[in-house]
Amino acid sequence: MPWSLYLALKQLFPSGKRFPFFTVISMLGVTLGVWCLIVSIGVMGGFHREIRRMIVDTQGDVQIRAGAYLDNVDEVISVLEAQPDVVGVTPFAEGVVMMEHEFKPAFPALQGIDIDRVNSVVPLDSYVRSGSLEDLDDDSVILSSKLAYGIGARIGSVVEVYSPLLLEKMKDGEMMLPRELEVVGIFEIGHQSLDSSVVLVTLRRMQELYGLEEGVHGFNVKLAPDTDPDIAARGMNVALADIAPGAFARSWMDSNQDFLFVVQLEKNMIFFLLLFIIVVAAFSVTSSLLISVVRKTREIGLLSAMGGRARDVALCFCWQALIIGTSGTLVGVGLGFTVLHYRNDIIGLFTRLTGSEEALLRFYEFANLPAYLSPQDLTLIISLAITISTLAGLLPAWRAARLQPVEALRSE
Numbered sequence: 001m002p003w004s005l006y007l008a009l010k011q012l013f014p015s016g017k018r019f020p021f022f023t024v025i026s027m028l029g030v031t032l033g034v035w036c037l038i039v040s041i042g043v044m045g046g047f048h049r050e051i052r053r054m055i056v057d058t059q060g061d062v063q064i065r066a067g068a069y070l071d072n073v074d075e076v077i078s079v080l081e082a083q084p085d086v087v088g089v090t091p092f093a094e095g096v097v098m099m100e101h102e103f104k105p106a107f108p109a110l111q112g113i114d115i116d117r118v119n120s121v122v123p124l125d126s127y128v129r130s131g132s133l134e135d136l137d138d139d140s141v142i143l144s145s146k147l148a149y150g151i152g153a154r155i156g157s158v159v160e161v162y163s164p165l166l167l168e169k170m171k172d173g174e175m176m177l178p179r180e181l182e183v184v185g186i187f188e189i190g191h192q193s194l195d196s197s198v199v200l201v202t203l204r205r206m207q208e209l210y211g212l213e214e215g216v217h218g219f220n221v222k223l224a225p226d227t228d229p230d231i232a233a234r235g236m237n238v239a240l241a242d243i244a245p246g247a248f249a250r251s252w253m254d255s256n257q258d259f260l261f262v263v264q265l266e267k268n269m270i271f272f273l274l275l276f277i278i279v280v281a282a283f284s285v286t287s288s289l290l291i292s293v294v295r296k297t298r299e300i301g302l303l304s305a306m307g308g309r310a311r312d313v314a315l316c317f318c319w320q321a322l323i324i325g326t327s328g329t330l331v332g333v334g335l336g337f338t339v340l341h342y343r344n345d346i347i348g349l350f351t352r353l354t355g356s357e358e359a360l361l362r363f364y365e366f367a368n369l370p371a372y373l374s375p376q377d378l379t380l381i382i383s384l385a386i387t388i389s390t391l392a393g394l395l396p397a398w399r400a401a402r403l404q405p406v407e408a409l410r411s412e
Helices: 003-012 019-057 073-079 145-151 166-170 205-211 229-240 259-296 297-305 310-341 343-354 356-365 375-391 396-403 405-410
Strands: 062-070 086-096 098-102 104-106 109-113 127-132 140-144 156-164 179-187 198-202 214-222 249-253
Touching: 003 127, 003 205, 003 259, 019 259, 062 073, 073 086, 073 214, 086 205, 086 375, 098 145, 104 145, 109 205, 140 145, 140 156, 145 179, 156 356, 166 205, 179 205, 198 205, 214 229, 214 297, 229 249, 259 310, 259 375, 259 396, 310 343, 310 396
Parallel strands: 109 198, 140 179
Antiparallel strands: 062 214, 062 249, 086 109, 086 214, 098 104, 098 156, 127 179, 140 198, 156 179
16 A cells, blocks of 8 residues: 555544544535435436336327328338338327316317227336226227316216317207217326326227318337437338328427427536535535645655655645545435435425425426436546545645645744
8 A cells, every 4th residue: 555545544534533523524525415416416317217208108209290180091000110120100199178077177188099009109008007998999988097086087987078070060050969988997107297188089089079080190109129219200201201291200309309408408507506516515625635734734744854755745635635535425325326215205205294295296297206317427426526526635735745844844
């Protein structure tokens, strides 16, 4: 072991002292900075990952939409399935309707799905909490959980559906009764907006409600893992140019680029702002080591008089800054992952004490607080924390290296 490293350890953790006050305080600043960064970036990364999962699970990797609607469904499906890396294709039709149950109205988004194809793209089976997707037919409906609770519907309930086509015919003097559909399932995705405003019916029923005949509004496409969705979408646009001129394929990233940009911007801003905690902690490390240089001036002079080189004396204080930074970072990482592990328990306790549980669901739209820290983010946090802390030791090291042995030994 180099004598500069040994001396650095002895100065940070003197023999006979169980609680080296200045060392612990310096480490604590780094620990708090890393702790805050781990928790904040982990939660923001969790939101980003959860949003991606929900987008892909509900829309597929690529979505094809038309200006009006497409009526050559089988031909489009054949062309899409012939594309490389396409795993599944499912058509859909969607629109807003008025729904009523026991005089309680709602205005959800109605989505018509192809029962035979939907699970090849969208894993709806995994989100159905009550009932079964297999029970869905032209005379039934599956409600999202919050919507079902809002109108008081349950499995076996009958809901009345009023479509825009029905209302238009009523304006023309035609008498049409609303469609009565039986609730055969309730699904929950975990996103407040989707769980309170989406209704699933068969594609045939949706086509009948909107007067689409055999047409659809678009297609959801699932790709093989590790396939670039932007490249795949460009290939689909070329293939569809002749058979569906009005259709346009967009990847999930392209369709939601503005929203994803805002999420990434928030994550970067939080990282930038919380990094100042580590910068402030670095000034604390610098101050602590400068005080150590002043207090140990005679010892530094003695080391120089005994043949210690100025480089080794400076290295002693650089070692101290590195040890403080590394130790504080490791403790901060441990605390950060502990908080992330118990995040939902902590949030649950906080919301119960403040009565803000409903506000959390309303504004952040997640039933549980997601968390995900990528290896790249973790590596960046650790490397920046250790680097900044180590750089904090340069000024005290330079100050110690400049001390002349004679002047240092005369110091009182």
